Amino acid sequence: MPVILVLLFGSIQVAVWFVARSTALNAAQTGVNAQRTFDAGPDAGRERATAYLRRSGDWLAGWDRTGPTCAETATAVTCTVRGRSLSVIPGVSFEVTQTAHGPAERWSAG
Numbered sequence: 001m002p003v004i005l006v007l008l009f010g011s012i013q014v015a016v017w018f019v020a021r022s023t024a025l026n027a028a029q030t031g032v033n034a035q036r037t038f039d040a041g042p043d044a045g046r047e048r049a050t051a052y053l054r055r056s057g058d059w060l061a062g063w064d065r066t067g068p069t070c071a072e073t074a075t076a077v078t079c080t081v082r083g084r085s086l087s088v089i090p091g092v093s094f095e096v097t098q099t100a101h102g103p104a105e106r107w108s109a110g
Contacts (some may be wrong), residue, residue: 016059
């Protein structure tokens with residue numbers, strides 16, 4: 001019976017980790033989509049990713065310590081979201097880092 005319980009809670013912990021990764025990736029992609037638009041404000045991506053994480057529930061814990069980060073160059077945008085998965089097993093949580101990348105919208109001579 002103890003082995004079955006360990007396997008059950010272990011599999012639930014792994015599933016929670018996957019949901020946390022998915023939440024972080026979706027937030028990063030949302031940030032990239034907001035930041036890459038033509039004439040987007042300097043913090044548009046970070047603000048949109050933060051709003052997404054606030055609405056998504058508590059699957060990704062500790063993301064608010066560092067917050068999402070977005071970096072923009074003349075041709076590309078990269079957003080990164082960091083946090084930890086929820087802990088189903090006491091003392092066990094996994095670090096989650098997801099990054100999304102996309103081209104920046106800009107005028108070009110064609």
